[in-house]
Amino acid sequence: MTNHTTAIEVAGLTKSYADNAVLRGIDLTVHTGTVYALLGPNGAGKTTMVRILSTLITADAGEARVAGFDVRRESDAVRRSIGVTGQFSALDELLTGRENLRLMADLGHLRAAEATSRVA
Ligand SMILES: Nc1ncnc2c1ncn2[C@@H]1O[C@H](COP(=O)(O)OP(=O)(O)OP(=O)(O)O)[C@@H](O)[C@H]1O
Ligand SMILES: [Mg+2]
Structure with missing residues (x-):
């Protein structure tokens, strides 16, 4: 699902905290060399999304690749590829x-x- 022009590829990502379904099937593609702003109201799940993409927490379901690496199975390679503030x-x-x-x-x-x- 990823090629060299894709920095972030997300498909069907879900994450809940207890009965609070925060991410409900997120699909997202960010191309390499672009600036992408993820906007939403307080509590929408933006930080949750960034934590999943930066391998700090895991999603409940779905796929996410960063720099071509799977955030769950190749988390070390993802961390070597990114910077997070x-x-x-x-x-x-x-x-x-x-x-x-x-x-x-x-x-x-x-x-x-x-x-x-x-x-x-
Ligand atoms: N560790 C946690 N345990 C339980 N609930 C959490 C946890 N982290 C976040 N939540 C809840 O998940 C929802 C999404 O939170 P998140 O911090 O991802 O939103 P956000 O879009 O980054 O909000 P903000 O704009 O305020 O930064 C909120 O309802 C929040 O209360
Ligand atoms: Mg936040």
């Missing part, structure tokens, strides 16, 4: 833009020289 836990207000990039370089285990040039 949290809504409240991010350090945006404490760190400068350069410091945030350096943090991401360090978390990505870039060598010091490469980190410095990529950040610049």
Whole structure:
């Protein structure tokens, strides 16, 4: 279902918390090299969706691939392929833009020289 032009491919994704059916069969395709905004009212399930796509929690049913990797069966490869900034836990207000990039370089285990040039 995924090809090299597809960054995110989701089909029939469902997730419930107890009797609260948050995601009820989400289908979604995001092409590589595009910017995609997922909008919805508070409690719509946006963060739940991002947590599933970033392998922090698992869906109840459905398929999700990120960078061509299955989020459930190939979660390590998904994590190696992505960067995620949290809504409240991010350090945006404490760190400068350069410091945030350096943090991401360090978390990505870039060598010091490469980190410095990529950040610049
Ligand atoms: N760990 C959890 N346990 C139980 N219910 C949860 C949990 N996480 C989220 N929910 C519920 O799932 C629903 C979707 O929450 P979610 O945080 O995904 O929404 P959201 O679209 O990101 O909302 P917001 O715009 O407020 O950030 C809400 O009803 C929320 O209360
Ligand atoms: Mg949210």
